[in-house]
Amino acid sequence: MSMKEIVVPDIGDFESVEVIEILVEVGDSVAVEDSLITVESDKASMEIPSSDSGIVKEIKLSLGDHIAEGASILIMEVTESVPSSPETEESPAPIVEETKSEKIEETAKAVVPPAPIAKPSPTANIDEVTFSKAYASPSVRKFARELGVDLGKLSGSGRKNRILHDDIKSFVKTTLTSSINPAANSTGTPLGIAPMPAIDFSQFGEIETTSLSKINKLTGQFLHRSWVTVPHVTQFDESDITEMEAFRKKMAKEMERDGIKITPLAFIIKAVVASLKAFPRFNSSLDSTGENLILKSYFNIGVAVDTPDGLVVPVIRGADTKSLVEISQEIREFALKARDKKLKPSDMQGGCFTISSLGGIGGTSFTPIVNTPEVAILGVSRSKMQPQWNGSEFEPRLMLPLSLSYDHRVIDGADGARFTSHLSKMLSDIRRLLV
Ligand code: CAO
Numbered sequence: 001m002s003m004k005e006i007v008v009p010d011i012g013d014f015e016s017v018e019v020i021e022i023l024v025e026v027g028d029s030v031a032v033e034d035s036l037i038t039v040e041s042d043k044a045s046m047e048i049p050s051s052d053s054g055i056v057k058e059i060k061l062s063l064g065d066h067i068a069e070g071a072s073i074l075i076m077e078v079t080e081s082v083p084s085s086p087e088t089e090e091s092p093a094p095i096v097e098e099t100k101s102e103k104i105e106e107t108a109k110a111v112v113p114p115a116p117i118a119k120p121s122p123t124a125n126i127d128e129v130t131f132s133k134a135y136a137s138p139s140v141r142k143f144a145r146e147l148g149v150d151l152g153k154l155s156g157s158g159r160k161n162r163i164l165h166d167d168i169k170s171f172v173k174t175t176l177t178s179s180i181n182p183a184a185n186s187t188g189t190p191l192g193i194a195p196m197p198a199i200d201f202s203q204f205g206e207i208e209t210t211s212l213s214k215i216n217k218l219t220g221q222f223l224h225r226s227w228v229t230v231p232h233v234t235q236f237d238e239s240d241i242t243e244m245e246a247f248r249k250k251m252a253k254e255m256e257r258d259g260i261k262i263t264p265l266a267f268i269i270k271a272v273v274a275s276l277k278a279f280p281r282f283n284s285s286l287d288s289t290g291e292n293l294i295l296k297s298y299f300n301i302g303v304a305v306d307t308p309d310g311l312v313v314p315v316i317r318g319a320d321t322k323s324l325v326e327i328s329q330e331i332r333e334f335a336l337k338a339r340d341k342k343l344k345p346s347d348m349q350g351g352c353f354t355i356s357s358l359g360g361i362g363g364t365s366f367t368p369i370v371n372t373p374e375v376a377i378l379g380v381s382r383s384k385m386q387p388q389w390n391g392s393e394f395e396p397r398l399m400l401p402l403s404l405s406y407d408h409r410v411i412d413g414a415d416g417a418r419f420t421s422h423l424s425k426m427l428s429d430i431r432r433l434l435v
Contacts, residue, residue, distance in 0.1 A: 004052060004078045005060075006036065008071045011048075016066040017041045020214070021164060023139065024074070026346060028056045035139040036073055037061070045162075047137050054078040063214065064341045126150045136163040144168050157217040170221055215310035226372045231408040234367040234379075237420035239427040241267075241383055242398040247430065255325065264400070265303070265357050266328045268380060270433050271426035273299045273320045276353060279419050281411060283352050285373040293410060302351035302371060303331060305338040312338045313371060315351040355380065365403045375410045378423075379403035400427065 011017065021038035024030055035047035060072040126145070130152025136144070140163055144151050149168050156163035201207050212220070244267055252262050276283040276299060284295045299320040302313040314334035316327060337343050354371040357380040368379040381401040387394035404420050411419075426432050 001054070001077050001079060003057065004054070004076050006050060006052065006073045006076055008039075008048060008067055008069050008073060009051070010069055011039070011046065014039075014041045015068055017046075017068070019061055019063055019065045019067060020045065020158065021137075022059060022061070022063060022345060023047070023165065024056050024059070026056050026059060026349075030054060030056060030076065035137070038137055039067065045137070047139060048073065050076075052076060052078045059345055062342060062344050127152050134163055135161060140165055140168065147172055157221065158214075166218070166221065170225070173225070213309040215307070215312060219311050222372070223369050226369050230370050230372060232367070232370060232405050233408050233411075233413060233416060234403055234405045235413070235416040235420050236365055237402045237404070237417075237424050239400045239402060239424035240388065240397045241400045241427050244427055244430050245383070245398050251324075255328075260325055260328055261332065262324060262328045263331070264359060264383070265331060265355070265380070266324045267427065267430060268355060268357070268378070269301050269303075269316065269319050269327050270324060271423055271430075272301060272353060272355060272378060274426050274433055275419055275423045277320075278422055279415060281415065282376045282406070282419055284375055284410065286375070286407075286410060290409075296352050298352065300350050300352045302348075302354035302374075303334065304354060304356040304368075305335050307339045307341075309341070312343060312348060313351065313354055314338060314343055314347045315349065317350065353377070359383065359400075365401045367403060368405050370405055370407055372407075376404060376406040376419075379405070 017039040018041070019037055020040045023035050023037060030036070030050045031053045032051065033049045034053075036050050038045060038047050040046075054076040056074055057077050058075040060074055061067060065071075126148065127150055131141075131144075131150060134141075134151035134154070135156060136151055141151065143165055144163075147168065149171055151163055154163050154167050154171050155161060157167050158164045241264065245264070248262055248264060248267065255262055280295050281293070283299065284293050286292070287294055298318065300315050300317045301319045302315045304311055304313050314337070316322070316330050316334075319327060322330070334343070334347065337347070351371065351374060353374055354368075354377045356368045356377060358366065359380050359382050361382070363381045364384075365381050366379050368377045370377050379402070381403070383398050383400040385396050386399045388397040388399070402420055402423065404416060404423075406416050
């Protein structure tokens, strides 16, 4: 077995096409002709198939990248290499031909019927007429057929309402949830909730319609799933960070010379790691059956980063082994990469616990949504000078508001309060982090 770089083949006249879907992940087994990515130009979108079969070792591009022939897609541990033949050297077939000015409805109709994958066997659930009109790529159609999903019943979250693999997965999950909940069947929507009516807002005043970004749509799906499947509780607390801030400001001045910026977030990450060590259930995930808890011995901390296109969560790996300076540098690098859309999927994988810090913006507290399959998330708001009773008088102290949301299936209320008390103690006296 050998490593091979899989590159974009000859894609005809297209000089720069945008990557709109990455269809594989590191560790996936891929067969020859399996689709790896979907790209889109002004006029067409197409899937790029694999020239070899093997295991994906590294993904070399990110969503939103503009690429051309020869660009690196991924590194593969090859199990079978296919010699170049006229057939494999053919350009990938565009699946949609359309102009930007066409309306979405017309776009859906303009979809060229899918390339024949295998003669579709009629499935009772599938309405062949609406299925054939749905706006989706051949691999998505194949996936839908395998699961018996009628594409005509789905709304796509991709660009121009294109149906993606994830839409099919969400549809199947929602259908399973609603079949467990009998109330769902009375309205046809998950959890028995009445569908949102379509409202023409222009009847009340001037409006402008803009489409959600790809990140908004993906984040929306994850947050929605977490919101409806995880019983959330939020524990509020606060920490006296007067001493920590005095130390941070001193360090910040010294570090400034080297171009390093230390914010309270780096200290919070260290204190969270210490608290996860003290309360290992917070560093766990439920397995897919929901019957076993997987406890982790590594400490990868996700940090929510706000970008113009939406929220992303890069992960600081091995945060227990990194210094405050290293963590601060990594936060900066990730924030810059996130805002330049340069984060790789691998930068956002493997998190154990997420921190969402709105401290640089404001607010007194909020209720963050657990970033599943993690079981807890810490929200941090802006610190404020407040009078604190020291036993004989009020003293001005700098207080940091903390909001810990957790999955109540895994964590009890008492442990939630113990965790935030521990965290608060660590931040109040950072010498404890050394113990
Ligand atoms: N209280 C008071 N001040 C704070 C603070 C807090 N809790 N946290 C940060 N600050 C200060 C910093 O010290 C910095 O001050 P100076 O510029 O005077 O040094 C300023 O606020 C700006 O900090 P920052 O936001 O640039 O840096 P950060 O390390 O705190 O955060 C990052 C980095 C990437 C997490 C942040 O920029 C970001 O994107 N936050 C938004 C996350 C988000 O959207 N969460 C919501 C998700 S929904 O659950």
